[in-house]
Amino acid sequence: MLSKPAICGAMSTARAISRICRPRYPCAVGLVLVCAVLGTDAGLAQALSGPPGLPGPPPGAGTGFPLPPAPAQAPPPEPSGSPASIPLAGSGPGLLSGSAGLSGRRLKLPIACQARGHASLSLPGVATGTVAQTTYKCAGGRSTVSFSLGKRVAGQITRSGSVLAGVTFKQGAATEHLSVMVGPSPAAPQFWTSVFGLQCGSPGSNQADLLAPNFTVTPATTIDVRPWVAWYTAATGWQWLGTEGPNASRWYRWTGTTNGVAEWQTPSGTVNPWTWGPISVSPGMGVYVIAVLEAVYWYSHPVYVSRYAHSYPSSPYCAYS
Amino acid sequence: MLAAMPAPAWGSIGPALPGPPPTAGQGFPTAPPPGVIPPAGPVGPTASLPTKFAGAGLRSGFVSVRGRELTLAIACKHGGQVSLTASGLGSGVLARGGYACRGGQGSADLSLRPRAARRLAALKSTVARVAFGGGSAERFSITLGARPTIPSDWSNGGMECSFLGPNEPYLVAPNFTVTPPAIIDVRPWVAFYTPANGWRWLGTTGINSSSWYRWSATSAGVATWLTPAGALNPWTWAPIDVRAGQQTYAIAAFEVIYWYAHLRYVWAYAPSHLNATAAGTYCTFR
Numbered sequence: 001m002l003s004k005p006a007i008c009g010a011m012s013t014a015r016a017i018s019r020i021c022r023p024r025y026p027c028a029v030g031l032v033l034v035c036a037v038l039g040t041d042a043g044l045a046q047a048l049s050g051p052p053g054l055p056g057p058p059p060g061a062g063t064g065f066p067l068p069p070a071p072a073q074a075p076p077p078e079p080s081g082s083p084a085s086i087p088l089a090g091s092g093p094g095l096l097s098g099s100a101g102l103s104g105r106r107l108k109l110p111i112a113c114q115a116r117g118h119a120s121l122s123l124p125g126v127a128t129g130t131v132a133q134t135t136y137k138c139a140g141g142r143s144t145v146s147f148s149l150g151k152r153v154a155g156q157i158t159r160s161g162s163v164l165a166g167v168t169f170k171q172g173a174a175t176e177h178l179s180v181m182v183g184p185s186p187a188a189p190q191f192w193t194s195v196f197g198l199q200c201g202s203p204g205s206n207q208a209d210l211l212a213p214n215f216t217v218t219p220a221t222t223i224d225v226r227p228w229v230a231w232y233t234a235a236t237g238w239q240w241l242g243t244e245g246p247n248a249s250r251w252y253r254w255t256g257t258t259n260g261v262a263e264w265q266t267p268s269g270t271v272n273p274w275t276w277g278p279i280s281v282s283p284g285m286g287v288y289v290i291a292v293l294e295a296v297y298w299y300s301h302p303v304y305v306s307r308y309a310h311s312y313p314s315s316p317y318c319a320y321s
Numbered sequence: 322m323l324a325a326m327p328a329p330a331w332g333s334i335g336p337a338l339p340g341p342p343p344t345a346g347q348g349f350p351t352a353p354p355p356g357v358i359p360p361a362g363p364v365g366p367t368a369s370l371p372t373k374f375a376g377a378g379l380r381s382g383f384v385s386v387r388g389r390e391l392t393l394a395i396a397c398k399h400g401g402q403v404s405l406t407a408s409g410l411g412s413g414v415l416a417r418g419g420y421a422c423r424g425g426q427g428s429a430d431l432s433l434r435p436r437a438a439r440r441l442a443a444l445k446s447t448v449a450r451v452a453f454g455g456g457s458a459e460r461f462s463i464t465l466g467a468r469p470t471i472p473s474d475w476s477n478g479g480m481e482c483s484f485l486g487p488n489e490p491y492l493v494a495p496n497f498t499v500t501p502p503a504i505i506d507v508r509p510w511v512a513f514y515t516p517a518n519g520w521r522w523l524g525t526t527g528i529n530s531s532s533w534y535r536w537s538a539t540s541a542g543v544a545t546w547l548t549p550a551g552a553l554n555p556w557t558w559a560p561i562d563v564r565a566g567q568q569t570y571a572i573a574a575f576e577v578i579y580w581y582a583h584l585r586y587v588w589a590y591a592p593s594h595l596n597a598t599a600a601g602t603y604c605t606f607r
Contacts, residue, residue: 063486065484065485067485067491067557067559067560068491068493068554068555068557068559069548069552069554070361070363070364070554070557071361071362071364071536071543071545071546071554071555071556072360072361072545072546072547072548072554073361073548073554074548074549074550124487125596128487128607219553220550220551220552220553221552221553222548222552222554255548255550255551255552256552257550257551257552262550262551263550298552298554300477300478300493300495300496300555301477301481301493301594302481302484303597304484304597
């Protein structure tokens with residue numbers, strides 16, 4: 001029998017950072033960035049007010065998986081993520097928070113919007129198809145989308161505690177698919193515990209680099225990882241950028257072992273993690289950025305996990321004025 | 322010796338089990354040559370479950386025999402003839418009969434030859450073949466007995482019902498743990514049921530046809546599947562498309578030959594993984 005995966009052993013951020021900078025962990029390319037950022041004023045914004053909540057699951061969370069790996073086949077080399085820029089505008093309505101409470105049969109989603117529109121809700125783990133739909137008006141760039149759920153569906157959500165939902169917005173000619181956690185008791189946000197993560201103010205003050213967490217897995221297995229950054233401004237709400245553009249990212253395949261990702265280990269013992277950057281932010285937008293990585297562990301019975309990556313030096317967000 | 326556990330309590334929801342694969346215990350490959358380590362070989366091909374069949378199908382593959390009498394539950398479009406053979410019970414056709422078809426269902430009452438019935442009582446359970454019609458007949462395997470034996474299921478692997486999508490199941494071969502190590506040949510199947518067609522069998526080379534896959538199995542699992550970095554990538558067959566709206570039930574089965582000095586053959590079902598946490602007998606597709 002296969003055992004359940006042990007995913008990235010727990011380690012506090014402070015302890016983790018001190019650990020990687022010890023001499024017995026020579027700073028590799030990625031680690032140099034971590035250590036360097038810690039010792040400098042990264043020029044980050046001291047924003048007056050941050051986002052009202054974390055961004056929740058990425059668009060299409062838990063769907064669109066690649067086919068499982070072939071027997072005995074090592075993952076092919078993976079390219080780094082290309083330089084990217086946070087767009088100047090959102091691609092449609094944005095959630096103000098990625099989790100929504102359920103009160104009775106009423107589900108309310110506060111959003112940032114540009115015009116009136118239509119929204120529909122699906123709950124793939126609970127029911128098939130659309131479970132609720134509604135229209136919304138937009139005033140002052142804000143609206144609250146209010147769904148009325150069926151008694152049976154609301155009951156199932158209440159029993160589950162927190163479930164993944166899909167929301168489709170139609171605003172003018174644009175259609176946007178987002179994901180949100182729904183339930184009476186939103187689950188506490190989960191973070192990858194690796195020392196790697198989103199390096200704020202790196203390499204420039206209005207930039208960030210994402211270093212993928214060093215996935216430690218017992219027993220070793222092939223993993224697929226899909227990276228995202230979520231970005232927030234007061235005008236746009238939370239928006240998503242993947243390595244293939246807004247609301248689009250791809251899967252990267254590696255081998256997770258008890259010592260981390262096998263493909264990132266160098267002959268000298270250092271770890272060169274997968275990187276995506278620089279991710280540039282236009283100044284003056286008041287942007288908050290956080291990274292999310294989805295992972296599939298290709299055990300006999302595959303396991304899917306989505307978590308935030310820590311931002312360094314200030315978690316949970318990188319903030320840019 | 323085998324990676325198996327006792328059969329689960331089969332759910333009351335869904336059809337009766339499909340019985341053995343259509344060519345169970347037949348068509349074995351030649352023995353592995355000395356000293357040759359099998360390569361990993363290909364994964365299963367992209368496939369889809371057909372929805373239209375010309376001939377009749379069975380609604381259950383485990384058939385109880387009382388005395389000499391047995392009844393076959395049939396999914397059909399019209400009435401016809403059915404015959405039964407079982408090499409373990411005697412040569413040639415051991416029972417023959419007809420059935421009428423009403424509302425897509427029929428039943429055929431058959432009577433075994435006395436000598437075959439006595440032989441079955443001694444064996445308790447055996448695999449038999451059922452053929453509908455003549456010429457290019459639809460042929461199925463069933464397990465016959467006063468209490469036909471349902472094999473233990475493989476303890477891991479099986480069918481992932483919805484991980485890739487709501488109508489895109491895929492198969493994962495069990496991680497066969499074998500002591501002492503042996504070369505094994507494995508033949509995978511998907512049995513699928515609809516009310517209109519009864520049970521049908523899809524193999525990696527088509528309906529009622531599947532390939533043998535050869536691997537090296539050890540006490541730690543299938544060594545052939547290990548990647549250079551030490552990950553175990555089990556053999557998979559993905560994706561398998563299921564047309565919506567057919568009320569389809571599906572279950573995976575794997576036949577295995579253990580190439581010891583004395584060949585050993587086993588077939589068994591594998592679990593169906595309904596979601597991240599729940600497993601059951603069948604995947605269901607509405």
